Amino acid sequence: MDKVIIANDLTLAYNNSETIINQCTFDIDSGDFVFITGASGSGKSTLLKSLYGALSPKQGDLVVGGVQMKNITTKKLNFLRRHIGIVFQDYKLIKEWTIEKNVMLPLIISGYAKDVSEVQVQKLLTHVKLNHQLGKYPLELSGGEQQRVAMARALAHNPIIILADEPTGNLDDYSSQVIWNLLEGACTQLKTTVVVVTHHIPETMKIDYTHLHIEHGSIYEVS
Amino acid sequence: MKSLKNHVSLIAALFTILFTIQVYQVLERSIASYEETLRANYSIVVIALSPLKEASLKSRFSIIHSLEEISPEKVIKRLEKEMDKTSLGLLRASLPKFYKLSLERYPQPEEIDILSSQLQNMKEIKRVESFAQTHDQIYKLLLLYKGVTQIFAFAILVVTLLLIAKEMRIWQFQHQERMNIMALFGAPVMLRSAVLFRLAILDALIAASLVFAIFTFIDTNGWAEPYFEDINIHVNVFNYAQDGFMHFGISLALSLLLAIMLIVNHKEEV
Numbered sequence: 001m002d003k004v005i006i007a008n009d010l011t012l013a014y015n016n017s018e019t020i021i022n023q024c025t026f027d028i029d030s031g032d033f034v035f036i037t038g039a040s041g042s043g044k045s046t047l048l049k050s051l052y053g054a055l056s057p058k059q060g061d062l063v064v065g066g067v068q069m070k071n072i073t074t075k076k077l078n079f080l081r082r083h084i085g086i087v088f089q090d091y092k093l094i095k096e097w098t099i100e101k102n103v104m105l106p107l108i109i110s111g112y113a114k115d116v117s118e119v120q121v122q123k124l125l126t127h128v129k130l131n132h133q134l135g136k137y138p139l140e141l142s143g144g145e146q147q148r149v150a151m152a153r154a155l156a157h158n159p160i161i162i163l164a165d166e167p168t169g170n171l172d173d174y175s176s177q178v179i180w181n182l183l184e185g186a187c188t189q190l191k192t193t194v195v196v197v198t199h200h201i202p203e204t205m206k207i208d209y210t211h212l213h214i215e216h217g218s219i220y221e222v223s
Numbered sequence: 224m225k226s227l228k229n230h231v232s233l234i235a236a237l238f239t240i241l242f243t244i245q246v247y248q249v250l251e252r253s254i255a256s257y258e259e260t261l262r263a264n265y266s267i268v269v270i271a272l273s274p275l276k277e278a279s280l281k282s283r284f285s286i287i288h289s290l291e292e293i294s295p296e297k298v299i300k301r302l303e304k305e306m307d308k309t310s311l312g313l314l315r316a317s318l319p320k321f322y323k324l325s326l327e328r329y330p331q332p333e334e335i336d337i338l339s340s341q342l343q344n345m346k347e348i349k350r351v352e353s354f355a356q357t358h359d360q361i362y363k364l365l366l367l368y369k370g371v372t373q374i375f376a377f378a379i380l381v382v383t384l385l386l387i388a389k390e391m392r393i394w395q396f397q398h399q400e401r402m403n404i405m406a407l408f409g410a411p412v413m414l415r416s417a418v419l420f421r422l423a424i425l426d427a428l429i430a431a432s433l434v435f436a437i438f439t440f441i442d443t444n445g446w447a448e449p450y451f452e453d454i455n456i457h458v459n460v461f462n463y464a465q466d467g468f469m470h471f472g473i474s475l476a477l478s479l480l481l482a483i484m485l486i487v488n489h490k491e492e493v
Contacts, residue, residue, distance in 0.1 A: 084409075105404075105408055109408050
């Protein structure tokens with residue numbers, strides 16, 4: 001199976017501060033569902049940031065989707081990000097844009113034709129059961145609905161990887177379950193690699209997954 | 224509403240700058256026009272022992288515009304009743320030549336001093352009357368008027384630039400989140416900044432159009448004309464092509480500079 005993420009002796013640190021991830025080696029197969037867990041401040045979100053290029057490796061190699069992340073150029077990084085879907089705990093929706101335009105964002109960036117984008121957005125919003133809300137603005141929706149919009153946006157451009165940082169951290173049980181179902185669906189139906197940073201792995205998971213745990217700067221696979 | 228407020232403050236700042244520039248332009252034009260009136264009314268009187276040639280004087284002093292002989296006949300005519308023909312003939316023969324020297328522009332007091340002394344040094348010239356004291360007073364008043372205008376315009380420019388700098392920080396805060404989100408999905412810098420450029424161009428056009436409309440209104444209604452006529456000058460308050468183009472240019476340049484500075488200073492969230 002193809003490796004979509006390869007980390008070799010990876011060390012991560014913010015500027016010159018203390019090392020957060022120390023010489024870790026791991027890889028993730030294409031189409032895998034991966035949970036990354038660890039205590040608060042252990043470096044889960046830092047690792048995720050390095051996967052979408054917000055933080056460059058201090059030492060070692062990190063290859064995401066075939067792209068070397070160390071000293072990556074802006075052009076290459078933009079190219080890579082057009083093949084990644086990201087979901088955040090605080091949704092990161094553009095408040096002054098409608099739901100429809102928010103979901104359309106990755107399609108606009110990738111240069112899709114307007115009519116193709118509209119059909120795709122309609123399909124995705126139907127999938128997340130928000131097709132009746134497309135003219136609304138993010139702040140008019142509940143937290144669970146906003147996260148479903150963020151999920152639709154993450155899936156809009158058929159990414160090779162979905163990265164999710166505590167996607168259910170702010171949600172109630174029902175909304176959380178909806179998000180887990182959507183992430184599972186992306187992995188099983190679309191064969192997208194899903195990497196989720198979370199404190200707790202839901203007990204309701206129906207698919208096989210890999211569990212990586214971070215402790216004291218090291219990453220372990222939990223069997 | 225908040226966004227509209229931010230728009231209004233940038234438009235107001237740009238409008239103030241353009242309005243000040245145009246007022247300054249009008250003042251500059253009125254000063255130039257007044258200088259021209261003064262120049263036309265100002266002349267130096269030269270008394271010469273032998274006839275002077277305009278071409279030779281102009282080639283020697285570039286500031287000289289024309290040389291006109293002042294005829295003594297008016298004065299002689301008044302003496303006709305009191306003097307006989309022989310005496311008048313003798314008077315006519317012994318009178319020096321009187322000339323009126325007009326200048327190319329309104330001179331500075333030092334220029335007058337230099338010109339007077341150089342003329343005085345010519346052997347055919349007996350006396351030069353420059354009316355220096357009167358000239359000096361008017362010129363100093365004109366310089367004072369110019370200086371006050373420049374200080375006033377500079378002060379307004381500084382205040383509005385500070386206002387624009389403040390506005391820039393508000394815009395930075397306002398647009399940072401959207402630009403960060405777009406960057407997360409791989410949007411190139413130009414696409415991320417497109418909204419910013421659109422707003423900057425729109426605000427610049429609105430500000431320039433407002434100034435265009437106001438000065439067109441003032442110009443077509445002729446409100447300023449009576450004031451200029453009082454001091455015998457004619458001033459074009461608004462030159463539609465030249466001033467209009469300049470306003471649009473300055474407004475666009477300032478707001479685009481603002482947008483570019485925001486983009487350059489933008490740091491992606493880590």
